[in-house]
Amino acid sequence: MGLLTGLRDSIARVTERLFSASDPKRIGIYGPPNAGKTTLANRIARDWTGDAIGPESHVPHETRRARRKENVEIERNGRTVTIDIVDTPGVTTKVDYKEFLEHDIDEEDAVRRSREATEGVAEAMHWLREDVDGVIYVLDSTEDPFTQVNTMLIGIIESQDLPVLILANKTDLEDSNVKRIENAFPQHTTIPLSALEGDNMDEVYDKIAEYFG
Template sequence: MGMFDRAKKRFRRFLQILFRRKRSRIGIYGPPNAGKTTLANRIVRDCSGDAIGPVSEIPHETRRARRREDVVITGANGNTLTLDIVDTPGVTTKIDYHEFLEYGLEQNEAISRAREATEGVAEAMHWLREDINGVIYVMDSTLDPFMQVNIMMVGIIESRDLPVVIVANKTDLPDAAPSRIKSAFPQHPVIMVSGLEGTNMSELYDIMTEHFG
């Protein structure tokens, strides 16, 4: 092996080490229908033109964690971050199959969906304990931020000492009040966005590169 080849190999190894150091696995968490998959799709589309999964008005549409690897985020500040995005099932303190009946599902399907949703919540918590090293926590800014699930989940994330960015989502809706989320969780950065319309995504990417890098 010549001197040039050895130098090239050393440089490639240096880049691999640098790449691994800057790579993060970021979980997108939040209650059902907070807009997690819409936000995940927006992030992945902005970076690759693809999507991570389907969305639905029916709660618990995401019943298994979905991961997209090697998503490269570039902030307006010039910082770049390579990460794996994990879109997790909606976390809740109660899953009742009757909730699915309200959306026109037959009882057998509703019971099956409730069972799958319960398994999905358990899977999301497993990811949080074992594999996630940063969290984007998504809240619907039209709802009360002091819901039990939000208090519980933010507490769990803090107990694991994970960096977290809170997203006040759905700011495109007329009854959105994202300032309530900012007041409820002043200890964490809160970014007000519309995952559907792409509002303030550049601000989110800036804080992600700073907070998760």
């Protein structure tokens, strides 16, 4: 009886691995607020499914809950890679409601948004530690990448042994400095792009297929 039970358990484990290997990879899009994560997520989703994931905004912390687009099939070089895109809230050490007041949002709504954004950061961290198979880390190439949050998140990603692509976004802007991001994280591949304009998305898709396929 014990032998049969053990054999049945072994078969079940092998079957589980076979099926899980064919499941879409969950790819989390991470980075600081206003780096262009949702713009990128929408660009990928529209290019391959025709649908957007969520609204884009210049207001900070507009994405306050993780949003997911499932079964995005990306075709590159004769093969198809299927991923689930998880657009996460921007991670920061503190969400101040006064940030919202600067965008003509009344105080009550600003306080509510800051509370939701704080909860969203916690949710993003949970996804990173428990529920993603790889990470696309988006940075605004006009901003200094040497921050406590970026260093912390890249460290967590590395400790989880997750494949990661770093995207230097907003290359359409005059102050863009991709080299600064490459120097900040030389151990990882950095790809320049403009998610807004769609510049260099072919290379992004090639790397997604290579890293997450």
